Amino acid sequence: MRLPLGKIPETNALREDYRFLDLRGERIFSAWHVPGADPSRAVVMCHPLGEEKLWAHRVFVTLARDLARAGFVVVRFDVRGEGDSDRDFLDSDFESRVEDTGLIADTVYRWYPSVAEINLLGLRFGASVAAETAARRNDVARLLLWDPVIDGAAYMQSVLRLNLMAQIAQHRKIVENREALVARLAQGGTVNIEGYELGEALHRQTSAFHLRDALARFEGDSLLVQIDYAENPINPELEALTKGHPGRHLASAREEPFWREIRAFYQRATDLTRATLAALGSTP
């Protein structure tokens, strides 16, 4: 089912709080965008992996502000091992990301008793984390998945490809192929991905993830958004995930891949924001 595009509402001024949350002695950095009135709905935003998080950061910030202006409590946060949160990337994994997201959702309910509905929004790998978190809880109303990773194993292959590209840049050839990298991980070694040390646990746990399975365990509504700069047909895999499931919706948004280095300076994803607001039923 395709959703109509919504409009960005212009409402109240918002408040922003930046603070660390404590999880068994580890700090989790969080940014809270809070609307003026008692909010009844919230959006928790799950960032993508590694450098994609940094490239996409500003789009997350502008969306968070738009959503807060539309009346939502919005939380952006850095999972442990990324951004300003504690823990080395190497010591973080898929499970720790799901736990961190759960902590944020719990904190929303604790700090804002007026909130009756939490929506999880994720970009790429963040969509995987959001979907898995939602599948394990019974208090998430809706998933908003932007260009979601569908097959974790295939995604991990693409992550390892970044190491191969770095090898070519440095040595002008591939010194260690993908199989060798996977073997190194299995033996407890690490693989450098654009400066992040990937470990076995994150690789293994992510490889076992499939969006189909997570969605099957989730009872709320979900919006899956294909992001494409050109007018391309919908990815059949995304279509298969939504077809025959009344609560699952599919949308496409015309945006550039702002989660990696492109020529454009991307501050705002207007089409994505409209699609997201429409799915949240937030129209003026």
Add this chain to the structure above:
Amino acid sequence: MSSLRCVAFPNPDGLILHGLLHEPEAVQARGVCVLLLSPGIKGRVGPHRLYLKLSVRLVQLGFHVLRFDYHGLGDSEGELSESMLADMYNSIQAGRYVGDTVAAMDWMQATTGVSRFVGSGLCGGSISALATAEVDPRIECLLGIGLPTVLEGGPANWSRVITNHQLAAVSETYFSKITDPTSWLRLISGKSSYRVIWRVVRNRLLGNKLPTEAPAASPKAEVDNTNPRFASAFMSMLRSGRTLLLFFSGADRLHAQFAENFESHHAERLEELRHLYDVHVIPNANHVLSDPTWIDELASVAEAWLVGRYPDQQVAFTSSQD
């Protein structure tokens, strides 16, 4: 025990800038703050959290470390007008974030009492530190990482940030070539910088006087892509006796550009000031220092330099959280 806390302060336009302050244990504090200035898009954490990795080490040595997002980037307020990344980077090179950096120092001084600063950062962060040092002596030294000398995106960008001194020199060059057929051929074939020519002609038509004194950075007759503000800022630091430690990555073009576009053009004037800056090239390293061994080398050399520069711990500085 050192602490880490979220901070926010206004820039000169009233936009709120968000950042993080690492404070050393009070008894270890040296009373010096390292400003790890944002490279640009990748914000106060830097690529692969480089700034966080460096901050953890520096705060253990007794340095305060302040990392924040410039306006229009990261978590901070504001929107930027550029739609292309290269234009945004060039605006940083032109000194867009000097005001934000001065505001950060004002806030640090007012809040913690620390008024001595080391300007630092990767790429756009180091050029912001250099540009700020030109106007604010509280930056006592510069620890540059991948300091860019040239603008992004080709010679066209040079014309956007050309100084009046340079415009004056270029103006004379243009008028001396007015009867030269080769110059007209360049003009017709689109190889000339129309923006610069337009500024020259406009100044002549309007009767605007351009400065005639020697510019801080002698421009070449031919327009190149060197950041026209670079030389004056660099020379300003040296002339005031402030020291610089510059790190370059071996696999990066920035070291060669620094040598060719700056050092070779100013060799004579640099001769007597050369002892004030050191250059350390990390072999094979890429621009963002993605390998842990490269970061270790950077941090070890930088730490030794900083501790040598600031040997005394000043117990008078207490944590602003106390």
